[in-house]
Amino acid sequence: MKKIGVLTSGGDAPGMNAALRAVVRKAIYHDMEVMGIYNGYQGLIDGKIVPLDLGSVGDIIQRGGTKLHSARCLEFKTEEGQLKAIEQMKKHGIEGLVVIGGDGSYRGAMALTSKGFPCIGVPGTIDNDIPGTDFTIGFDTALNTVIEAIDKIRDTATSHERTFIIEVMGRDAGDLALWAGLAGGAETIVIPEEPFDLEDILSRLRSGHERGKKHSIIIVSEGVMNANQFAELLKEHAQIETRVSVLGHIQRGGTPTARDRVLASLFGARAVEKLMEGQGGLAIGMRNHQVVDYSMTEAFDGKHEADLTLYKLSKELAI
Template identity: 55%
Template sequence: MVKRIAVLTSGGDAPGMNAVIRAVVRKGIHHGFEVFGVQRGYEGVIQGDFHLMTDHSVGGIIQHGGTVLKTARSEAFKTEEGFAAALQQLKAHYIDYLVVIGGDGSMAGAAKLTEAGIATIVVPGTIDNDMAGTEYTIGFDTALNTVLEAVNKIRDTAASHERVAIVEVMGRSAGHIALMAGLACGAEAILLPEEPLDIGTVCERLIKSHSRGKLYSIILVAEGVAKGFDIAGEISAKTKFETHVTVLGYIQRGGNPTATDNIIASRMGAAAVDNILQDNVNQLIAWQQGQIVALPYDAAVKTKHGIDLSIYELAGILAR
């Protein structure tokens, strides 16, 4: 019988997921597999929402953000009944391998399926770049460029009105987006969950910057450390500066993927099929030191890619 691969996207969407789907489908077909797309992640597995994919199915999707397979967070999959239903559907559709594109929660689901005898492969996809086992996740570069483009436009208004522009970006538990976007845009202050900056110190920086003739400032705030409007209120109370808050929200998840994201996504999707061909399954396809590698799930979860404090210190020095 022809071997079958199923592919799904789970959790938050990220630009570049379509490039992974495209690579898995076309490389899988090239090597003689039947490839099925699962709609809406693990919820779709439970519901048996499997569809045979062809080369044509993934034509013209690489340049689009989001995911053509749709995505969802499935509470049912976490239950004993839901998990049992998912296993039954995978067996009923004769799925030999399941490729999961998503973050830590998605990998936890794949690891649970592995324990139940299903061969899985995980490709990291989340804009937050906070997934265990890998130094890069698909969607991060696009999100960074989206933030940078927005900040550059906000800067024009901040300069015209001589304001402190506070930009709240995504990052509940990890500040990778705020840190790297802050360095790229020259933010005067960056507030991260890992290194929260005292608001008094922020105000001192703003006052010193103003005394040197700079009449506007940019502050990047990761959502996990504080709300932008709370920071604005404290700055207004401690200084005479006028503040303006922009919460970027879901705009960071959307948009056409950058070349970097599509290139890495295509390579990771192809690597997922390569590992299946070698029967090197139950692995995370990871980015480490500029190379694509495969890590067993238990090894991956022991390695968390934190922020680089030297970059944080550099951003502070350059923002003077």
């Protein structure tokens, strides 16, 4: 394989640029050409494809977002759209593709692989919801962003003696809420993977108040409900007044942590190695601190599972 392409798709995640850098430089080290595809699958269909050299990915390892930009593309979900994409790659001499993104991006990559065009998936999403890998690129950075916000909100909660509800991202996965809640010392964590007991939450709030605790932090994952809905529940069932903070897209931005930069570099390099071996339809991941590759179908057909031992521990420590 002499020429490969690379694109980023779906929601941006800190560390995507580090993965892009690794793909480009690993390929060039092995005398391969790299073509950068702008605006994800939409750019692939539209032919927004340019050569990338060493300088193209200089000074980006520390930058959040994605240099190649990202976009949603309904057309690519169709047979016609996928064939247009393949024609563009043939036109530019691209023989294999690295796709950096989440499960939706993987589905697109698998569709191309099934048509004889080898693709390798690199997990880039702050949600940490890709089955088959312990961690995804961007999760650690987003986690630290959330923890920083919790720490600051706790200062205000303490000063005004109030209960704050903080809504975090994660789609249908509770990892961000779970890890941030434990690390931030939250009194209550609400995640999609574990049904919450409203009476237990109210009991904990009352117990804390009785022993003199004047403030509380509740972390709610967006996959359960939004923070304003949860605030209404507390008001309706216990007349508890709360303040709500929705962190929103601030969680996606920012300089990637050292952990995300290393993870992205490892994943990007492994993706190139797999294409060099002539393989496709694989996802790259991390299991037990080792970089692995596995069938992409496992990534979007499998089920993400949160570490509920952390959930149990958080309840024990928040007495």
